[in-house]
Amino acid sequence: MSHPDAATGRLVFDGQCGFCTRCVGWLRAIDRHGRIDVQPYQAPGVPRSIGATVEQCQDAVQWRGADGVRRSGAEAVNAVLSAVIGTGAPSTLYRATSGVQERAYRWVAAHRGRFPGMTPHCQTHPAECAGTGPE
Template sequence: MERSTFVYDGDCAFCTRCAEFVERRIPTRARVLPWQFADLDELGLTEAECDEAVQWVGLDGSRAAGPDAIAALLGSSGRVWRIAGAGLRFAPVRAAAWPVYRWVARNRHRMPGGTAACSLPQADRERLYGPPGG
């Protein structure tokens, strides 16, 4: 692996919008890509992990999920974003971030840019819309 990787759910419009924001506004050398187009075996990730939360695989092999992955991504970025990432790793903030992240993940189909497909488990999305990347 040549660089760190941030993986998100490309079938979810809300997640895709967030990833597009990262690509436009957050200066990072990490790859930002949908898990449906990632080599999960190379990254050491499973579809289930990626369907559950965003994932971070560091160049050093470190791994993180959910808000911890977001903190790692921010930590790999420019100065202001690194400060935000450090704040997200601060124990009280991190403790609050997980329940908020889980709530957003469960309700992502209701978020701006979200679609009904965002609320379906991967197996149901494949049944309705076909396999990833297909």
């Protein structure tokens, strides 16, 4: 995982999804400064830690940044990228193209099982994914 002390925000993803696990792997690779804390929503207390429900986390990736605002879906992806690369460019682009990006995000999310993935996080780290019940 990332270093929560240095992190500027927390990204919550579906740890049972191979495609999602691959995507957060790419994100970790470009997060050279440890700006994000990446956690599966299946870990106990993680949804609550960002002010989300399990159902919201099941529906879309969630991000809670240093500003304390929780974002989901394509907006979350852009906010995370902004934090990782240290510029607001992705979030600015999102504001100009949010409708298209959200539709694309929803389509990818609905078909994520068809995209190349890897062994899901919760399969390789089962102790971290112990709780998926109501928060």
